[in-house]
Amino acid sequence: MSLLDGYLDLANLAILLVLASALVSLSLSPLASLCSSAMAILAFNWAFVSPRGTLVVDLREQVLLLITMLAVSWIVALLMGRQRALAHEARRHAQQADQLRMLGEALRDARAPLEQVDLLGETLEQLTGGPVTLLIPGQDTPANGENRLLRGRASIDQYDGLRLILTTSQAMGPGTGRHEEQNAWFLPMRGRTASFGAALLPVTDEIARSLPLREHAQALCDQMGLALERAHTLYLARTAHAEAQLQGLRNTLLAAIAHDHRTPLATILGAASALLEQNERLSSDQRQRLAATIVDEAQALTRLTDNTLQLARLDSPDLELRMDWESLEEIVGSVLQRVRRRDPERRVQARLAPGLPLLRCNAVLLVQLLDNLLDNALKYSDAGTAVEVQARQENGRLLLAVLDRGPGIAPEWRERVFTAFERGGAPDTAMHRGVGVGLALCRAIARVNGGQLYYRPREGGGACFECSLPLTPLPPHRPHEAPHS
């Protein structure tokens, strides 16, 4: 500035100094820029205002000039400081929003919120700079259950504090109005109804005074609390469902025993005790017939038990089915092989459309479905009449049907036959045992394979049970010849 002295008058020099002060306040803190501008103006007075070399000012205008310079510099410095504080605040808000969003997304994608407990811990540690302790109660009862420290460690007092806020759902520590003397924040992870965890954040005095920081930490904890509450509600619902299922299974088994097991057991007992007690008085033909009765009835009982157990299994909530690419020809072929033992007259005939695509399904279950439908058809239609298995492709689905020339099912029974422990007709119509369980199972099998099973009367008399199954496109790579060895 002294270079310009002589070229420029005092007012221009003063403007330049104000400009310099403004530039300085861009980078210094408000207090530093206030001081530096005051110093600069004193120096200006010393160097340029006559009498030079002193802080004394001769002219009144020059006093006004110096005061104005000081005022303008200070206003600029304060405005800049305020601006910077606002920007800082905005950045902090954005960062906190980011942290909340990240935690929220992580919780949404996680199978269980507890998987993200470390993310919460790390985020809180970034906020406070100290090691964070997280306490999560056992799953059964949020407040009284077994508590687990999932991260960090706590003294006995701190542990008690964490358990306390789990029940009160109110934060403790400096700034909260409760237990101000603590050197850590105790923050509950609040859900809508209760707290589902607690966090311990050691804080320095400086951090302890920051309300926004604590509010943000609380928001992060609450986000975890809500996720834990959701998981807990789901868990309760699942447990209740499983319990209802178990009750249902018990009822099914009891009904099966009461309804369908006693008669075959009575027959078996009758035949077997006759063999044992009347052995010498029976002809060898009679003995043979009684033994055959035992085998037949035991097989019927086995089928009934298999069907009942399978039905219960398919109704279970955590059913996992192995699906594979299956050929319907093969499934029908293996069912026919089994059925022929009960079908010496070869009444069952298969009519499969040529070139059926592969099915994505569980073969064991489909075999059981066909086997049950064929067993019914053979029992309910007269000896000598044919029973048909048909399969064809229609509108992107595969239709699999079992048809007989028996009496069919009366209209009022057409839906009820699919209910376990119902039989298709009045008691006197010689209906066979266990048909309801069998058909209920068939319908459940169709369902878990993505299809439906329904009844319709057959044209020209008889019953038709049709199962419609979805067709999935084959995997992209076509089979190729094996490598030559």
Place this chain on the structure above:
Amino acid sequence: MSLCVWLVEDDRDLRATLREVIEVEGYRVITSATLADAQAVLTHAGAGIDLVLLDLGLPDGEGEAVLALLRRERNVPVIMISARDDDGQKIRLLDAGADDYLVKPFSVGELLARMRVALRHRGTRLQAAVTHYQRNGLEIDLAAHRVALHGETVHLTPTEFKLLARLARSAGQVVTHRQLLTDVWGNEFVEHTHYLRLYMGQLRAKLEADSAEPCLLLTEPGVGYRLMEPGNAG
């Protein structure tokens, strides 16, 4: 000297019944009721056993442990007996070296038939494999790569032949999808069950009288395939 069957079954009544029906067929029978007992028998009398019938659910552990012990040192045929009809379990056992499995309840006829097949295969893992198969007019000469139906040569693609040959080497026994895919196509194809479906379809079309109701190439749903045990020419 009669063949010795080792029956590991914890249920007393079933054990007595099975013992009786097996002895009637002329076999000698040793029985064990617990896993501990089975381990002791294996250490002391293991060498003389020709066939093992092994129940999976033992009071003090899983029968699978015995299978693992057996497979570590001996090549004796093992038929597993299970109370649960679970295809996942069947596959695991067969892949772990069981020769066959039966699901309770089973008939005596079925048991004896499976025992005969298992005994016929005794030692085939060490000796040269089966080289010739014959049944229902189907003849397979594995060494000469020749397949004939009622005296006439059938042309198979190399893969069809490999698949048929693999089944013929274990004729009468079920071969799992995994075993077939690994042996015919290679390790990386174990998930490609649809290859098997299509090639089995082609084989049946060429070899079965009625491919819709096969009587040679049988399907074990969810588990694998079984080529009927060889029989007399006819």
